[in-house]
Amino acid sequence: MRRLSVLWTKDKVRRECTIRGIGDPLVGTLSLVAQECGPNSIFVALQGLHHDGHTFIEEAIERGAEVVVHSAPLDYYRPDKVYLQHPNPRRLASLFAASLYGPIPSYIVGVTGTDGKSTTCEFLWQFLSTSGVKCGLLSTTSYDDGTGKRGSPYRQSTPEAPLIYTFLATCYKNGVEVVILEATSHGLSLEASRLVDITFSGAIVTSLSSEHLEFHTTQERYVDAKVNLVRQLKEGGWLALPKSLPSFNLFTKEGIKLLPYALDEGLGGSTLSEAWDKRVIALDNGTTLTLPYGQKCYAQNALGAYLGATQIAKEVKLDKLTPVAGRFEVIATSPFLIIIDFAHTGEAFNLLFSHLKGHFNNKKLVALFGSAGERDRQKRFTLGYSSGLYCDAIFLTDEDPRLEEPQQIENDIVAGIEAASFRGDLFKIYGRRSAIEAALNYCDTSSILLLLGKGHESTIQHATYQEAWSERGVVEEVLKW
Incomplete structure (x- = not known):
């Protein structure tokens, strides 16, 4: 009191x-x-x-x-x-929660970006935990207050300030040395003020495209919210970010240690071998690191996490990373490949589809997805356009419709599909369970089925209720595994 x-x-x-x-x-x-x-x-x-x-x-x-x-x-x-x-x-709420619930750990790392935040958080947690550093973690997928990692209890990647400070205070009581926070653009914005009173010791920026314009209204304001993470870095703190990051210079400032990285460009590491589901890279210190993903973007995430870990741990010992829930999660390889992925931006679609086309050019890509209701309408066109360019069949369905008319969401996506001059099969099935069943029946041994946008999530948000959900569980139920 x-x-x-x-x-x-x-x-x-x-x-x-x-x-x-x-x-x-x-x-x-x-x-x-x-x-x-x-x-x-x-x-x-x-x-x-x-x-x-x-x-x-x-x-x-x-x-x-x-x-x-x-x-x-x-x-x-x-x-x-x-x-x-x-x-x-x-x-x-932030100011008072910071005073009420403290003290909190003094070393906090923020991870921001459009795509790859949760994966980078998880990789950093793995690097540090296996190197003897007691870590706290709060991300879209995971929660660890010093008592062990489990699924996050929150729907929001960066929850409201009172929940964040309650979590941080618990970490402190449990002897956590370093806390890793996923820092969304909402959480970093002054409007939401969820992270505004936190001073970060280190930061990682993963990628930068476009999202959440229903909240930020312009791309410039979206980027500016992300830059708040750098503004809140303490003097002498460190920042890891891709060399190719758009607006790179906006994320730099005097008094911090800059750690740029670029796979296969002499900054961080280089690829030794690559398959559709695995990549082995050589880090600049001579260590070999095996990733459970083949996509280059995951290797980039690993480089950022590794560079961050080297600023904290005396010696980073891990040589093999484990997968993250709902991220390129392969749930079947026979009779056809079925992959669950949280991808929900145009850039994430491009990276996923191009990777699979590069390894399975003779296979049919079948994508099932929707887009969140009452959220960024502008990105829906990019989802449609990317899928229209790469996919052979598309199943449009609900993701989290909330109070928005499903027809409006569908129309926004279809506009992008049509702009890509799509010539494949297009199905529009409201009700994600029904859509998944139809997609499973549609596919044959020449298909790759991608279930996109939900990943690890355990609910679908409708207008007046939340539907309990498991993407994997629905597939297993339909296929009677």
Whole structure:
């Protein structure tokens, strides 16, 4: 429990607030959900796409909230409570959570990029863990607070600030030396303010194309949010990033150690052998590293993770990496190849399809995918265009439709397919289970079936409910394995 006055660690944020109420209440927890409030809590009322936290303020107070953070004016202010009005309540959520839930580990590595973040996080965790460094990890796929790695309990890759600081505080209590955080553009943005109060010791940038423009509105703002990771690097920190990264110069600054890498270009490592499902590379220090993936992008991810690990561990000992859930996950090779992959951007599609075409030119590529509802509409065209260029058959279905009309999502993708002058078979099947069953029945021994966009995810988000989901489980059920 702490006094509210102790939580004001940044005067600038306080000056941006309109403060109503008197006193200096004791507070012990912070919540963005009124139903989770209890005695001596802070309630942060957020205005979202479908819900407005302001309508739950009274409920939060009835449950014990002493402080209310809000953005819109209220009709009534209780005289015995403190109200903090700020244009961005999430900014206060981060500031207060950082003060309430600390201390946290002093060495935090952030990993950002359009594609490859989770894989790079996992590879870095593997390098460090096998080199004797006790690691924490929070990524799209995984969670380790110092008690062992398991699947992440969160749908968001970078969850809201209170969850992040609760996780970091647990890592500290469990003796974690280094924490690896997947840092999304949302999480790094000032609007979401999930990571804004964290100082990073190291950073890795994986790739940069286009995504989440429904949130950032422009590519420039999307890139600028990513650059916040570099802005939050401490003096003397390190940054690993591909030499070919677009906007490379935006990610550099004085006072940090720059670690550029480029596979087969004398920066980090070179390929010794490559197959469709495996690649062996020689690192610059002479070590041989075997990857469970053939695609070059995974080797690039491994180089970034390795360079980061060398800045932390006295000696990096690992010579073989293990696969990441839902990333080029081969679930059958007979009677035809079936691969589950989280790929959900145009660039990820291009890399995946071109890799398989390069190794299986005589096979038919069959892709099943959709695109998230109420999310970046502009990328849907690129998904359609890439699949139209490379694939022999396409099954369009739902991914996470939410409240958007499935027909709109489908139309946006089809526009890209048509622009690619696609001449193959196109199927439009709403209901992912039905679509997978149809695709499995369509394929023969000359096919490669790619189930894209869901990967490791365990739910499908519909308009009013979440459907429990396992991509692998559905395939096994249909094929009666």
